[in-house]
Amino acid sequence: MKFKISLILGFILCGFLVTIATPIELEKSNDLKSRSASESYLFDPLPKLKGNSPKTRYYHFELKVIKLSPDGFERPVWSVDGQYPGPLIQANKGDRLVINVTNNLGDPATIHWHGIFQRGTNWYDGVRGQTQCPIPNRVSFTYNYTLEQSGTFWYHSHFLAQYVDGLIGVLIVHDREDPYLNSYDEEYVITVSDWYHSPSAPLLIQRTAPHYTGGNPYPDAALISGLGQYNCSAAPVGSHCNPNVPPPTYNVQKGKKYRFRIINTSAYSTLTFSIDNHPLKVIEAEGTPVKNVSVATVKFLPIHIAQRYSVILNANQPVANYYIRASIIDSCLAARTNDTINYNSSINFNATGILHYHGAGNNKPKSIAYPFTFPLCQDLNANAIRPYKDSPAPTKVTNDFVFEIYFARDDDDVAHLGINNSSFMPFFNNPTNLRIMLQENYTDFDTDQNAYGYDIPNGCVQITLLNNKTADHPFHLHGHNFWIVAQGPGAFLSNISKSSYNLKNPVIRDTTMVPRLSHVVIRYIADNPGVWAFHCHIEWHVELGLVAQLIERPTEFSNETLPDDVRALCLEYNSYSKKQKRSTFTLPKDAMVNRVQMYRKEK
Numbered sequence: 001m002k003f004k005i006s007l008i009l010g011f012i013l014c015g016f017l018v019t020i021a022t023p024i025e026l027e028k029s030n031d032l033k034s035r036s037a038s039e040s041y042l043f044d045p046l047p048k049l050k051g052n053s054p055k056t057r058y059y060h061f062e063l064k065v066i067k068l069s070p071d072g073f074e075r076p077v078w079s080v081d082g083q084y085p086g087p088l089i090q091a092n093k094g095d096r097l098v099i100n101v102t103n104n105l106g107d108p109a110t111i112h113w114h115g116i117f118q119r120g121t122n123w124y125d126g127v128r129g130q131t132q133c134p135i136p137n138r139v140s141f142t143y144n145y146t147l148e149q150s151g152t153f154w155y156h157s158h159f160l161a162q163y164v165d166g167l168i169g170v171l172i173v174h175d176r177e178d179p180y181l182n183s184y185d186e187e188y189v190i191t192v193s194d195w196y197h198s199p200s201a202p203l204l205i206q207r208t209a210p211h212y213t214g215g216n217p218y219p220d221a222a223l224i225s226g227l228g229q230y231n232c233s234a235a236p237v238g239s240h241c242n243p244n245v246p247p248p249t250y251n252v253q254k255g256k257k258y259r260f261r262i263i264n265t266s267a268y269s270t271l272t273f274s275i276d277n278h279p280l281k282v283i284e285a286e287g288t289p290v291k292n293v294s295v296a297t298v299k300f301l302p303i304h305i306a307q308r309y310s311v312i313l314n315a316n317q318p319v320a321n322y323y324i325r326a327s328i329i330d331s332c333l334a335a336r337t338n339d340t341i342n343y344n345s346s347i348n349f350n351a352t353g354i355l356h357y358h359g360a361g362n363n364k365p366k367s368i369a370y371p372f373t374f375p376l377c378q379d380l381n382a383n384a385i386r387p388y389k390d391s392p393a394p395t396k397v398t399n400d401f402v403f404e405i406y407f408a409r410d411d412d413d414v415a416h417l418g419i420n421n422s423s424f425m426p427f428f429n430n431p432t433n434l435r436i437m438l439q440e441n442y443t444d445f446d447t448d449q450n451a452y453g454y455d456i457p458n459g460c461v462q463i464t465l466l467n468n469k470t471a472d473h474p475f476h477l478h479g480h481n482f483w484i485v486a487q488g489p490g491a492f493l494s495n496i497s498k499s500s501y502n503l504k505n506p507v508i509r510d511t512t513m514v515p516r517l518s519h520v521v522i523r524y525i526a527d528n529p530g531v532w533a534f535h536c537h538i539e540w541h542v543e544l545g546l547v548a549q550l551i552e553r554p555t556e557f558s559n560e561t562l563p564d565d566v567r568a569l570c571l572e573y574n575s576y577s578k579k580q581k582r583s584t585f586t587l588p589k590d591a592m593v594n595r596v597q598m599y600r601k602e603k
């Protein structure tokens with residue numbers, strides 16, 4: 001108990017108040033005070049859902065910038081409801097979510113619901129320039145979609161590098177038919193991530209500056225569930241730093257089993273996750289339950305950006321405290337040079353938390369880390385995460401794309417990444433799905449739209465992604481998950497043997513690491529008309545253009561009608577951005593939007 005009280009005090013000290021976004025009744029949805037603000041979720045077992053399903057669950061998000069000190073170092077955080085990570089959304093499979101977002105950030109925003117298919121609601125996928133116009137400051141917008149999946153998901157801003165500034169949260173969808181439902185007593189959520197002390201806007205401006213050659217900004221900290229331990233003696237003079245951030249602590253009772261849902265919400269980093277003395281049994285990869293096999297029990301869980309796993313921990317060790325460890329694998333980052341933004345970072349790559357057995361007292365853990373063995377910068381062993389239900393990949397490919405990762409410097413000596421010799425450049429005020437519905441033909445789009453279309457209903461799309469560059473790229477597909485039919489070294493088509501494709505029992509997920517000098521071949525069914533992003537999830541690489549747009553079944557999709565509120569958002573955004581240009585005061589992020597728009601005009 002004492003342990004818990006000190007933890008709560010610590011939270012208050014470092015400016016934290018983690019709460020559940022309690023579903024609220026529609027008629028109260030404008031009354032923020034009606035929500036409970038005292039229940040935590042990150043360090044308590046997930047509360048049981050109330051009410052029968054399927055039902056509609058209402059949430060109200062207020063986006064606002066507040067000061068927080070996740071790793072001790074105080075900085076402005078772009079937050080949902082003043083929390084980092086943002087509030088928990090929980091629902092059952094089949095439920096509808098209605099999430100009213102009021103933007104008080106001072107700059108535009110969108111929210112993407114990572115991993116959610118958005119079947120029939122492409123316009124609520126939350127991708128600026130592709131599925132919606134950004135929500136201007138002081139404007140509210142409501143996302144409204146049905147959950148046909150279950151598993152561990154998350155949400156994050158998809159507007160410039162805003163999610164790196166803290167605008168992320170957890171989305172859990174339960175399923176009464178989950179095959180592992182009776183295999184654990186309680187469940188917890190853990191986020192792992194890198195963290196920066198500078199807001200993203202100046203970092204992004206430097207990253208995209210002419211003549212810059214230093215790679216991605218170097219992070220300052222590793223966090224577990226939004227808490228880290230920065231060495232405050234390295235903090236610059238005049239900054240505020242609290243050296244006593246409490247360790248993220250998870251309480252267990254000997255003899256019980258726990259499901260931990262683990263999400264990597266980083267901008268740039270691969271992490272490994274482990275708990276001393278406790279092997280972890282993987283039961284879910286990104287919404288897909290996985291087979292009950294011995295190889296699924298691991299000591300280390302490598303988890304790349306935007307990936308999620310559920311594991312079962314058996315609290316069968318002697319009553320004590322044990323370290324929870326999340327370590328950034330620095331060899332998956334590009335080596336920092338004197339030119340790298342934040343080269344002088346005093347990062348501790350290893351974040352620690354505590355697994356606290358009931359009755360163990362408050363002493364520091366004495367546990368020792370497992371010896372480190374991990375195939376660097378690769379996905380978790382495929383044999384650990386084969387789908388629980390056999391799910392062979394489709395054999396007849398109807399649309400076959402080859403995407404080669406592209407890197408170049410333009411005439412201004414600005415770095416660009418892209419697909420097939422083309423760096424993606426979004427139109428903030430004219431999203432692609434609107435253009436399709438206005439009967440524009442994607443084949444007439446500018447090359448920099450990186451638009452790839454396919455029109456066969458329920459056809460099988462295959463993407464062969466070749467990474468012949470020297471950086472690792474975790475790729476995410478919107479609107480779908482996919483079968484990974486091949487993955488391995490060699491970045492040329494000649495390295496890939498079709499006879500070695502695994503079509504029988506391939507891994508299914510929505511985010512996969514494509515290491516340097518390697519390839520991946522994925523397949524999915526064209527069963528979801530819309531505009532879907534396929535992109536590297538290193539946020540700095542997104543902004544450099546490493547994005548493709550998949551135009552799925554445009555013939556049908558062009559007959560859809562954009563809901564009035566989504567269309568109205570573009571009018572509001574246009575009038576907002578015009579006002580911003582006239583104003584002498586613009587926030588850095590608006591300056592960046594203007595810059596992108598100017599870039600378009602100049603072309």
Ligand SMILES: [Cu+2]
Pocket residue numbers: 472473474536537538541546
């Ligand atoms: Cu990348």
